[in-house]
Amino acid sequence: MLRRFALLLTLLPSTPVLAQEEGGSALRGQLPAFLLHRPLWEVELWQALGLGLVLAGSVLVGRLMEGLLLRLGVRAAGLTQSGWDDQLVTAGRGPLRYPIFAVLVASGSRLLGLPAQVQHVVDVMARSIVIISLAWFLMSFLRLAARFVEQKVNRTTATGAEVGRIRGLRTQLVVMRHIIEVAVVLVAASLLLLQFEAVRNVGVSLLASAGIAGLVLGLAAQKSISTLLAGIQLSITQPIRIGDTVIVEGEWGWVEEITLTYVVVKVWDLRRLVVPMTHFLEKPFQNWSKVSPDILGTAEVFVDFRTNVAAVRAELHRILQQESQGLWDGKVHGLQVTECTERTMKLRALVSASDAGKAFDLRCLVREKLMLFLQGQPHGLPLLRAEASHLAPAAEPVLPLGLNAVAPGRMAAPARPAGSSD
Structure with missing residues (x-):
């Protein structure tokens, strides 16, 4: 299907406006001789000057036509009460200008009778601009649609289980938007590369040897593919949703952002914890608001x-x-x-x-x-209790005969015999 679309894009700017033969332009015979000089790539001087004028004129006409179409779109959007069409007109600013420029350049260059090699380069550039502009518009349209739905959801007042349903809807919307954006980028890149014969030959060679090449590519992209599949599985099963309160790796926070490859958890102290998508499918974690935020x-x-x-x-x-x-x-x-x-x-x-x-x-x-x-309570806070013992005081020790009580630390003098004098 991609090859058919690429073939269609190849044929679109190649439709001849005037018959191109060797030296074939109706203007060539009416020009002076010095303008027929070929300074580079077999392009005559008048053709190079004409190509510059075509580029400048295409830029000017493209901007004028874009402004006219956008003005008509704004007037048409003003007739409705919804803000969706106003944002759609805004999303077309930019992506609308470049396809007009590419078509004008591809058509105007054929009036110059350029050599086939140079004309092929111009056609490839024009087709590339059209493809990139279409991808740009689709990406802008997806972001616009996601923003519009999210605004509608945020205006909805919900409590209890309805909050979980709204969070699940927002999560599915974000994940599906990322999936479609990746698909748009892949398709646009494929269409750009299919314009070149060498790339088409490589594709045919890969299809011819799909066994070994597919095995090698599958092993090389195993981690990326598993991560993308984990993102799709998470959007369907929804173990987490945007806004859920979770505990991951010992950190308590809220799910702030969900992409196809990782989840951003906003921790309570405003740090951001970036967790791979596969973590939520392979390891246990706590989700405090899975059923209800209560x-x-x-x-x-x-x-x-x-x-x-x-x-x-x-x-x-x-x-x-x-x-x-x-x-x-x-x-x-x-x-x-x-x-x-x-x-x-x-x-x-x-x-x-x-x-x-x-x-x-x-x-x-x-x-x-x-x-x-x-x-403030008399017996509120804990007290440390100790049991007090009421014992009689110890009796004075009875000394042996002939010993006098002395103060501690002093030696007692021996008793003197009766009748002795100093």
């Missing part, structure tokens, strides 16, 4: 054994109703004693939020407010 969060505090748990539970309810700053979604709240050690009790506050970011902020808020409340 999530539960916990805040744990350590208290004394004599703490009034019912009072702490009532304080938690008051905090959520009066001081949650809109972070609590009003669905789930609770307080439980989850652990007792030899010194403290551990209380766990369970709260709910509409997404992971709000859940984290709500957990920090609840922990701070509960600690402030416990500081």
